[in-house]
Amino acid sequence: MKIVICDDSKDDLEQTLPECLDDILREDDIIYIETSRHKNVFYTAGQTYSIYKKMDELEAELAGMGFVRIHQSFLINMRYVGKLSSYVMVLTTGKVISVPKSRYPKVKRQYTLFKGAE
Numbered sequence: 663m664k665i666v667i668c669d670d671s672k673d674d675l676e677q678t679l680p681e682c683l684d685d686i687l688r689e690d691d692i693i694y695i696e697t698s699r700h701k702n703v704f705y706t707a708g709q710t711y712s713i714y715k716k717m718d719e720l721e722a723e724l725a726g727m728g729f730v731r732i733h734q735s736f737l738i739n740m741r742y743v744g745k746l747s748s749y750v751m752v753l754t755t756g757k758v759i760s761v762p763k764s765r766y767p768k769v770k771r772q773y774t775l776f777k778g779a780e
Contacts, residue, residue: 687711689727693742693755695720697735730772732761740776 693705697717704711721731728740732751736759745752749766751759761769 689724689729689739690741692729692739693753694739694757694759695737728776730769730776732759732765732769740773743773746770746773 687704687706691706693707695717696703696705698712701712701714702717702720704713717731717735717737721729721737724737729737730740731737738751738753738759742754743751744754746761746769749761749763751761751769753759
C-alpha cells in the first residue's frame, strides 16, 4: 500500500515537507487504523502515521488483506487480534476496543473465516 505518511511524533504545525515521506507502509505492519480529528492514524509496532483520507476508501483499498471494520472509527488488522468475545476485541498489543452490537455478527464471521484461512 503506497501512501503519503507523516511522523505523528511531532505536532502538525512543526512538520515540514522533508518529514513527510512518500513511503510504502506494508499492510502486515499496520496493527490498526483509527480516525482521529478528520485524519486516519495508522498504528504500527514502532510508530504512528497519519493521512487525510476517508475510512471508507481505506477499507476498500485494504479489502481482502485481512482487515475488518469493527467500528465507524476503527479498521483492524486481524493478524493482531488476540481475542474476540462479548462485543469486545482485544489486540495482541493489549488495546481493548468495543465492537458495536450491530456489527458484532459480521465482525465475528469475518474473524472466524480469517482464522480458518491461516
